[in-house]
Amino acid sequence: MPLLSVSYVNYRNLENKTIDLLSKEVFFVGENGQGKSNLLESIYFSAYGNSFRTRSDAEIVREGEKSFSVKSLYREENGNTASLFFTYENQKKRIEKNGKTIKDRKELINTMPCVLFCHDDLDYAAGEPEKKRFFIDQCLSMYDVLYIDLNRRYKKILKSRNLSLKEKKYEMLDIFDQQLAQD
Template sequence: MNVESIRLINFRNYNSLNINLNKRINIFIGKNAQGKTNLLESIYMCATGRSFRTNRDKEIINFNKNEAYIGAMINIDNYEKFIEIKMERDKNKRIRVNKTELKNYKELYSGLNVVIFSPEDLKLVKGGPQERRSFLDMGISQIKPVYKYNINRYSKILFQRNNLLKSNKSKSEIFSLLDIFDVQMAKIGTDIIIERAKFIEGLSDICKNIHNITTLNNEDLTLEYISNVQLLKNKTNMEKEYLNKLKMNFSKDLEIGTTEIGPHRDDIIMYINNRDVKTYGSQGQQRTVVLSIKLSEVELIKKERGVYPVLLLDDVFSELDEERRKYLTRSFNEMQTIITATDVIDLEELQNVERSIFYIEEGKLII
């Protein structure tokens, strides 16, 4: 799996860029604010349909232009796909796969899997539960496209249910009208929780081993999935329990005007040697935990899809010590890796691997 080429027009600070990428290592070097991260963002969008930096597509369009374009040729198991994304200031973005336009970006399943690791990923540990739920949703969606569909359906039902709770209708009327939402919510929510639990279980097994290696067996990392709906072996029984909890919590939901029960309240707790990393971990430990989780996600995608994803590394080498950097580079020969850095990366492990080095300055490729 690799990105063969990418073309950008009026994307962020790129007026025009057309570049062929190496199947293995690609290193983009430039000072801060030159456009290196923008390039990773465009690749990420071709995989997921959205940015990892903003929910507002208008921010992606060059300041002086009204529309932007991404075109990427990707290769998956020797089958080529051409992904195109067009954004306009006064319209919804349009996505085409092999010239066929999708109805909505949420329908995108390009087949391109990516894992991105950046300094911002410390939010995975230090941020709120929403950061960790987003990580879960993106990771599982790349492995199981139906999960993405379920998340979108669940979000719509949750929105409608919350609106009903805030309505001026009587308590009895609201209670009776909630039935149709609660049955759907319990069914779809159960599917989401089951998939999340499976993902965390698989990730945790890999993570434990990787973290032991990167910390020279000094730290034992475990991940715990937290949900206010009990995970049961029997799916039908789990749906019934979920539905019952919604009914039991009705009065409280009505009082606060929002739904408390369901996967939209889920979280992940990360432990090092049985201590909560968010509360007790040092910044160095938190950074190493994120590295372990990201590398574990790479291996989990390989296990599920049978092929490695594209690894995107956004200026992370300066954040890691020598041992962590060496460990990270050992996996590069297994997948296409796209790296951004402010300086030339001088690592012994990179000297004898297939690689291409590019220099970026003010949104331009310097040859």
């Protein structure tokens, strides 16, 4: 599923324009601080609906502006051209796939499979268990979209179980343990 182009408005320090990515090979070359990482971040954003560099979409907005948008065109497996459009305005994100609003980002996962490797990714091999689980969860989600719902349910049950332990409400532990074992 090749990425054909990416268009930006008020995305970090990137110029408001469209970048054609249809070539067989694409190289991003430039001095530090010119936007190479921002461009890669925007491609990741197109694949997942969020940044790998920040949890706050407000940080992506170009300084002095109030909103940003990213539009990506890509080719589907059947050869058709499709689009993804992301806007962030008034502290709200809106995602459209082929003109239809997406309510859950899990609908993006298989649209443009994307794996990012950067210097922080050493944590996936040698870091905290949470980082390792995140990487495995991300890869499994690209393989099977149903895994996302199972993982969300598991985390919700685990959070409730941990809260019961913290509040010393031990009578619920057996129920939570059974639910965790089922998932």
